[in-house]
Amino acid sequence: MTFAINREENILRFTIKRPEIRNAINHEVIDGLEKLVSTVHNDSTIQFVVITGEGDEAFCSGGDLSIFHGLHTAHEAFPMLDRMASVLYNVATLPVPVIALVNGHAVGGGCEIATACDFRLVSSKAKAGFIQGSLAITSGWGGGTYLLEKLARQDIAMHMLCESKPYAADALLEKGWATQVYDGDKEQALQSFLIEMTQVEASVHRAYKQMLIRKWIGQNLLGQIKEEVKNCSLLWEAEEHHKAVQKFLSRKK
Numbered sequence: 373m374t375f376a377i378n379r380e381e382n383i384l385r386f387t388i389k390r391p392e393i394r395n396a397i398n399h400e401v402i403d404g405l406e407k408l409v410s411t412v413h414n415d416s417t418i419q420f421v422v423i424t425g426e427g428d429e430a431f432c433s434g435g436d437l438s439i440f441h442g443l444h445t446a447h448e449a450f451p452m453l454d455r456m457a458s459v460l461y462n463v464a465t466l467p468v469p470v471i472a473l474v475n476g477h478a479v480g481g482g483c484e485i486a487t488a489c490d491f492r493l494v495s496s497k498a499k500a501g502f503i504q505g506s507l508a509i510t511s512g513w514g515g516g517t518y519l520l521e522k523l524a525r526q527d528i529a530m531h532m533l534c535e536s537k538p539y540a541a542d543a544l545l546e547k548g549w550a551t552q553v554y555d556g557d558k559e560q561a562l563q564s565f566l567i568e569m570t571q572v573e574a575s576v577h578r579a580y581k582q583m584l585i586r587k588w589i590g591q592n593l594l595g596q597i598k599e600e601v602k603n604c605s606l607l608w609e610a611e612e613h614h615k616a617v618q619k620f621l622s623r624k625k
């Protein structure tokens with residue numbers, strides 16, 4: 373199994389379990405995120421969702437290029453991008469706070485997943501970034517739309533997207549992407565964050581989450597995400613994209 377869903381008291385944790393390829397996303401992990409969403413909707417006692425990656429190296433390195441490089445045309449790429457974008461919107465709009473425990477690098481689609489979460493607790497050793505531009509595509513799972521929505525400074529969000537490079541944890545904090553940066557043990561970092569959060573009733577957290585979701589429905593965030601998906605799938609079929617992916621997959625270390 374390439375993912376795990378575990379419950380610890382009122383916290384539901386989703387772990388991507390592919391550390392050997394830096395927790396890249398395959399179809400099974402997408403199925404797992406769908407399962408996570410339905411579990412939360414069917415259980416009103418859950419108070420928090422945590423998403424993380426196994427190991428110390430990576431939170432998530434985005435789409436599994438060894439699988440997804442098989443998608444050539446816009447027509448072929450669109451269903452994968454659209455499915456993951458819908459699943460991620462369902463994660464972003466869960467009725468409880470969703471925490472990305474960014475234990476290691478979060479790049480490409482991995483950065484999109486973390487950006488879709490309400491909070492990002494970031495290891496001081498992690499780097500994160502929307503590197504899709506270096507593969508001649510944009511974000512395609514809604515991450516660009518979330519970034520432009522969530523960062524207080526639009527120029528910084530645009531710069532992150534256009535520069536298309538990974539940033540160190542301190543820079544991510546400065547840009548307003550990281551909620552907190554932690555040194556050392558990820559479980560301790562999560563624990564301290566949750567101790568503060570649980571001073572307030574879970575019903576209050578749920579009510580604030582509804583406020584956020586209403587705002588996004590009002591501005592048709594999902595419609596904007598669908599446009600991001602369409603644009604990305606058009607760029608996907610260009611020769612430049614396929615060449616860049618091939619270069620990554622055949623690089624010598």
Ligand SMILES: C[C@@H](C(=O)O)C(=O)SCCNC(=O)CCNC(=O)[C@H](O)C(C)(C)COP(=O)(O)OP(=O)(O)OC[C@H]1O[C@@H](n2cnc3c(N)ncnc32)[C@H](O)[C@@H]1OP(=O)(O)O
Nearest residue numbers: 392393394396433434435436437438477480481511512513
């Ligand atoms: C779908 C789309 C979207 O946004 O919508 C995307 O996600 S596009 C973005 C797709 N993601 C990427 O381009 C990120 C590619 N990955 C990286 O930049 C890097 O691997 C880091 C994540 C920074 C980790 O670097 P680090 O030096 O620790 O590890 P490494 O590069 O040696 O990688 C270890 C092993 O994992 C594999 N590996 C790493 N990321 C992978 C990925 N996304 N898909 C498939 N394989 C991947 C490497 O080929 C290598 O395999 P071997 O051990 O066999 O050599």
